[in-house]
Amino acid sequence: MAFQILDIEQLNWLSDAELLQYAIQSEEEVKTQFIVEYIDLSEHITGIQYKKKLSFDDIKHLFKYDNKAGEYKFPSFDERNLTIYRMRLNGGYKVPTKGFWWVINSSLNQQQMGLTVVKFKMGKMVRNDNDWRWEKDDKPEFEEEKLFYYDYENHKYIQVFMDKKPNQKKKAEKEQNKRVLNIKEYELRAALIDYLDERMAAIEDKYSVELNSVTKDVQKLSKEHTSNSFEQLFNKFIEFKKYFDTFFSVKLTVKHVDINEFLKLKQGMDSIHKEVETGQASIIEIRKKHNEESLSFVSETHKYFEDVRKVHSQLKNIVAKIIQILEPRIIKPYNPKKEEKLTQQGYYTYTDKRLYPSLGTIELRRYKSLLPMKTTDWEKYEKKLLKELTASKNLNNNQEQRIAEVDLIK
Incomplete structure (x- = not known):
């Protein structure tokens, strides 16, 4: 029998020991790993380090999703790791000609109740004017959270789109209903995690x-x-x-x-x-x-x-x-x-x-x-x-x- 998602009222009846066991079981019953492969952007965009402008549209084709297998590909690039910026030159460490480093990455956060949040960020790092030894974040070009929950019954991940807008007009109504149900499921599990955190x-x-x-x-x-x-x-x-x-x-x-x-x-x-x-x-x-x-x-x-x-x-x-x-x-x-x-x-x-x-x-x-x-x-x-x-x-x-x-x- 697949792991059952309870509501908060049902969790209230569980003892501390039972609740702890339930939380652990929610992780143990995730049978499909969420595996991320990071794609080096420098291999797909020539001279990326010289570009002053870069948009999400330039890289979105590199995102790949296989929800059933739990395998994902996300683009990644950290300009600070290039040799020219790691070697000592002229008494210091070079800053790019354009005045900033591109830092494009994703952070993976796997939670209880089968939730996974991937935070994707296209950012810029600039020299810290208060301490020239270090960098600091500049205003990001693009940020997005990609939300997933694990379907315990069918052993696959479901991506959740919070905007509720379907991509294809032909399947608008059916797609809309599906998205709304996915959002409700995600929000229920997120509320359960908040409750679990407190207990x-x-x-x-x-x-x-x-x-x-x-x-x-x-x-x-x-x-x-x-x-x-x-x-x-x-x-x-x-x-x-x-x-x-x-x-x-x-x-x-x-x-x-x-x-x-x-x-x-x-x-x-x-x-x-x-x-x-x-x-x-x-x-x-x-x-x-x-x-x-x-x-x-x-x-x-x-x-x-x-x-x-x-x-x-x-x-x-x-x-x-x-x-x-x-x-x-x-x-x-x-x-x-x-x-x-x-x-x-x-x-x-x-x-x-x-x-x-x-x-x-x-x-x-x-x-x-x-x-x-x-x-x-x-x-x-x-x-x-x-x-x-x-x-x-x-x-x-x-x-x-x-x-x-x-x-x-x-």
Whole structure:
């Protein structure tokens, strides 16, 4: 059965969890990708960079639409990328003789409820007179939004023309009715997205509060070292994990995480959950063995027992992983005389190509900070940290390889 578009009154009856699932399903049920191929205008219009005038009529023949296959062609051209404007000449960077650069492009915005908006713009960029290093937008020659919605039943895209005017007079009445129906469908879905955005914002607020609450509880309980404190901490994690499994997808829906971050953190939480269950079993076992309901792992009575030390170490390692996936990165005061110490706190894991932020860091990177922070400084820190982590990993791998080679020789 094809995905059903509900109205706002029907959505009102859905719980937050049901609504979130409905929003996700609206994206998952789009079976045909919206694929755009950009056509280089310089290959079709000779000397385009020298033209002072260019109209939409000059390029409209290059637009191609295949709504069933979801394949589209849009013209594109950025004069700033030409070699002559990227190379240093006479102490600066050349501005075109005509006084501006042509910049012709399209931006693709795919939304929930199967809506796609393509913003096409024929624009000019001029030198910024207030800062000659940069360009700025001039008045655009032409702008247009091309609107589409996905037909879930027939698995194709429908282009929507808001002007309601048919192209052929012979089919005027039939075409007019069809266009009106398409406009109504598009407007209904756009209204649903506005409604979803409001509900999703409320869900995301609740999620942020829940995350903050469990993080504080874990921080507090991790300072104690009794079987009861570890048990309470693990119960807090499991309780949050249930909430996380239902509502973390809101971060993907509102585009606070990308799909790779989303999947990596889901995998991480699942992995830790398994370790927590193992840790819970160890607590039960050590309690029985020493016949104590609330066993202190650091008391003089127990800390010298080998089995107690072993379980304590196991539980501390699990808690460390919980903290690593929950806690945000720390923003420290800037000190120009002291090199900032890099730490993996706030990053759950990493690959050779990227860091994966903790749940707390995902929040923090969108927040106002308590101390000065710039986006560029945040990104520089991440690049330096990743470089250091990968270098350390490669060094360890090389050392292990040399040890293995020595063992083989022996």
